[in-house]
Amino acid sequence: MSIYQELVQSIVVNKKNRLIDFHPSMQLVGTGRSAFVFRIKFSNKAMKVFFSNFEHIAKEEAEIYLSLKDIQYFPRIYEAGANYLVMDYVEGNTLFDCLTNGRLITEAHIEEIDYALSLATDAGLNPSDIHLRNILITPDNRVKLIDVARYRQKKDCKQWSNLKKAHRQFYQKRFFWKKVPSSFLIGVAFLYKKGLIPSYRL
Numbered sequence: 167m168s169i170y171q172e173l174v175q176s177i178v179v180n181k182k183n184r185l186i187d188f189h190p191s192m193q194l195v196g197t198g199r200s201a202f203v204f205r206i207k208f209s210n211k212a213m214k215v216f217f218s219n220f221e222h223i224a225k226e227e228a229e230i231y232l233s234l235k236d237i238q239y240f241p242r243i244y245e246a247g248a249n250y251l252v253m254d255y256v257e258g259n260t261l262f263d264c265l266t267n268g269r270l271i272t273e274a275h276i277e278e279i280d281y282a283l284s285l286a287t288d289a290g291l292n293p294s295d296i297h298l299r300n301i302l303i304t305p306d307n308r309v310k311l312i313d314v315a316r317y318r319q320k321k322d323c324k325q326w327s328n329l330k331k332a333h334r335q336f337y338q339k340r341f342f343w344k345k346v347p348s349s350f351l352i353g354v355a356f357l358y359k360k361g362l363i364p365s366y367r368l
């Protein structure tokens with residue numbers, strides 16, 4: 167059994183998908199809609215462990231990360247199991263964190279994200295699910311993209327073009343706050359997903 171499999175087995179989750187316990191060499195760094203993500207302490211590796219009803223995504227996401235392995239804007243993958251992935255740990259802030267902490271998101275960041283996505287498109291993928299929590303800015307101000315599970319879907323994803331539009335129409339304006347409460351962002355995301363924001367259609 168690999169060391170990573172042992173670490174996965176240390177994770178205890180209750181029936182409501184609440185994390186109860188895990189090995190002390192792991193640090194929880196994120197919880198998404200489908201998985202918990204841990205940093206392996208004292209290493210540059212992260213482990214994404216899927217909730218039991220999302221385990222099938224592990225294989226799909228592993229294959230997609232493999233097809234992106236030569237693109238520096240994506241973490242490299244080291245091991246994939248039935249319900250987990252081991253990849254580079256990305257140090258930095260998600261765009262969501264940047265907005266709530268007041269870290270500036272510049273036009274240069276937006277252009278770099280655009281470029282990273284164009285490389286994924288050139289690799290034959292259809293970048294999807296591109297939202298604030300799936301994009302990180304590193305301490306040296308570079309961009310990294312994570313959560314590529316939906317990059318092979320056929321349907322067009324409008325999220326990134328909408329985010330760019332919001333950056334241009336609101337964020338870049340002098341009147342717009344550069345630090346916003348997380349409850350505000352969560353509220354906007356809720357309305358957006360319901361299709362209730364005029365001219366920001368899904």
Ligand SMILES: Nc1ncnc2c1ncn2[C@@H]1O[C@H](COP(=O)(O)OP(=O)(O)O)[C@@H](O)[C@H]1O
Pocket residue numbers: 195196197198199200201202203212214241253254255256257260299300312313315
């Ligand atoms: N490689 C990584 N390095 C650092 N943090 C990560 C990494 N992968 C994911 N995260 C953190 O964990 C969160 C959830 O991961 P994600 O892959 O987006 O899961 P989900 O598919 O459930 O949305 C992310 O929003 C991010 O904060």
Ligand SMILES: [Mg+2]
Pocket residue numbers: 198199299300313
């Ligand atoms: Mg995600």
